[in-house]
Amino acid sequence: MTIKAVVFDFGGVLIDWNREYLYKHLIPDDTERRWFLDNVCKMEWVVQQEGGQSIKEGTAELIALHPGHEALIRAFYERWHEMVAGVLEEGVALVDRLEAAGVPLFGLTNWSAETFPYAWDRFDVLRKFREIVVSGRVGLVKPDPQIFALMRAEIEKQLPGIQPHELVFIDDNLANAQAATALGWHGVHHTGAIGTEAKLRALDLPI
Template identity: 45%
Template sequence: MQPIVRPEAVVFDVGNVLLDWNPAYLYEKLIPGGEEREWFLTHVVTLGWHLHQDRGRSCADGIADLSKRFPGSADLIAAFYDRWLETIGGPIQGTVAVMEQLRAAGVPVHAITNFAAELWPVTVEEYPFLGEFGEAVVSGEVGYVKPDPRIFDALVARTGRAPGTMVFIDDRTDNVDAARQLGFQAVHFTTPEALAADLSALGLPVSAPAADAALQA
């Protein structure tokens, strides 16, 4: 059994780790009918379509392309980005508290996020704690998305740290697996409570009582 190596830095995903993100939050306001809304989210503003913007296509081009295919839904499609902040339910307070514990203890904190380049500054302005990362690798700025190894390589290049000295946190298992294959330590995020326990087990200064208290916020 290999000994546990305490990470020197922690790398966070953003969506559904630090921010509660779900396009349904917006479309519940715009499409009252549940079945109609579910169809729209599943067949029109799909995650696959959104990923093109995360990879670097402009939101305007994404809206225009999709509106050609669904001209009757053009206004609803445009709302996805025009009202972007309404797709976010707010911070996941427990995870933010864990991140702040790490920063307060002097542990470098970074981010790798699939995020459209033009939406990132708007979101950071709304949630200033996202501006506190040492390095934030934003997919729309670099042109490739997780789990592409190149986005992880970009963080390694920026920080000068070997992958094995960092622990990466993500809610998607494919991204966690990709990080591990590149040599990162990695944690699959499920809840802030479990994250605090996982990081503490790696020797990081996230104490259980403090984490528990933070997660009640």
């Protein structure tokens, strides 16, 4: 088996992002905080911005639905950087080892186009990727097959003729990993660096 490129998701694999990091300070009560994150600033809303909706528009729409929570809603993007704790060192170590072995690396992330520059400016690991497809820039989000097609097209510019079975995709979201597998890629559900490393070794990657 020959793997010619590895594609990484970022959040939860290389970057430690969690809504709890901010909202545990804003809403100390666990039950209240869980209700707010499940019903107001829920992930379905976050995905709208990751898919290309502007933060201004998304915030205004949510405030209109939940006017009593305006301050907490505005805090989501005004203090978004407080949800980013830094890099996940074990994930970065995987990238470093693959890079050292000469494996071509690419990135495919669900991320708002407006907040991605914050990560780009601060985390050097992101510069190890030959090309990065950011959902908010292309108006598509994983697990939509179209965003995987865009990623493959970018890879093919550098690795002409590459086939789906020659690609590995690593994501902490099971649905996204399964979507890649359904397209003929080797989808790896990332639940920890040790497990992911074992899966990469099983694919004969030099890691």
